[in-house]
Amino acid sequence: NAGVTQTPKFQVLKTGQSMTLQCAQDMNHNSMYWYRQDPGMGLRLIYYSASEGTTDKGEVPNGYNVSRLNKREFSLRLESAAPSQTSVYFCASSEATTASNQPQHFGDGTRLSIL
Amino acid sequence: DAKTTQPNSMESNEEEPVHLPCNHSTISGTDYIHWYRQLPSQGPEYVIHGLTSNVNNRMASLAIAEDRKSSTLILHRATLRDAAVYYCIRIRGNQFYFGTGTSLTVIP
Numbered sequence: 001n002a003g004v005t006q007t008p009k010f011q012v013l014k015t016g017q018s019m020t021l022q023c024a025q026d027m028n029h030n031s032m033y034w035y036r037q038d039p040g041m042g043l044r045l046i047y048y049s050a051s052e053g054t055t056d057k058g059e060v061p062n063g064y065n066v067s068r069l070n071k072r073e074f075s076l077r078l079e080s081a082a083p084s085q086t087s088v089y090f091c092a093s094s095e096a097t098t099a100s101n102q103p104q105h106f107g108d109g110t111r112l113s114i115l
Numbered sequence: 116d117a118k119t120t121q122p123n124s125m126e127s128n129e130e131e132p133v134h135l136p137c138n139h140s141t142i143s144g145t146d147y148i149h150w151y152r153q154l155p156s157q158g159p160e161y162v163i164h165g166l167t168s169n170v171n172n173r174m175a176s177l178a179i180a181e182d183r184k185s186s187t188l189i190l191h192r193a194t195l196r197d198a199a200v201y202y203c204i205r206i207r208g209n210q211f212y213f214g215t216g217t218s219l220t221v222i223p
Contacts, residue, residue, distance in 0.1 A: 004158075031209070042202055042213040042214070042215055042216055043159065043202070043211075043213055044213075045211050048209050050209060056209065058209075058211075059211070090158050090159070092158075092159075098208045098209050099206050099208075099209050099211070100145070100146075100147045100206050100207065100208060101147055101164070101166075103149075103161035103164065104151075104159075104161060105161070106158030106159045106160070107158050108157060108158050109156075109157075109158055
């Protein structure tokens with residue numbers, strides 16, 4: 001029972017480098033979400049995908065791009081990393097196409113440091 | 116979201132009930148109230164959610180005020196494993212309004 005799997009778990013980048021965070025879920029969920037969590041803070045939504053083939057911006061989308069590769073996978077890309085993007089990134093999925101009336105299942109996070 | 120407010124921290128003795136409050140004074144009729152908890156270095160874990168009526172599940176109960184401007188998460192018997200940060204979240208479609216979280220300490 002893997003649930004939501006995020007890779008990598010840790011990453012250190014230099015300013016200006018690019019990278020893609022991977023997320024996969026095995027629960028046949030329709031919607032998927034990317035959040036960031038800064039130290040001592042709550043979660044902020046970056047992007048979400050309500051269903052395969054669709055993506056929408058959340059609260060803090062600047063500096064990020066996403067791809068809903070198929071129903072299982074939702075990736076987050078940093079094209080030119082900046083120190084302000086140092087954070088813990090969480091991926092989540094939900095059975096419904098909206099988060100209102102269904103639980104979200106979270107991965108264990110990717111800890112990203114940008115020097 | 117400044118309009119979803121929670122106390123920063125609370126303490127409870129082990130095996131006693133805990134009532135975690137959340138104020139969401141600007142809630143609209145279609146906003147659901149969700150509660151998640153987060154242990155250090157882990158992703159958030161779903162606890163419970165509701166719209167208007169009180170809700171119970173194996174983990175907790177959710178009491179929603181009649182005017183829906185506040186809610187209370189109730190842990191019936193706190194255990195050491197319940198020590199975590201608890202987040203109250205208003206959700207409208209795919210719009211999220213997070214509370215700042217309450218850090219719960221459980222005293223043995």
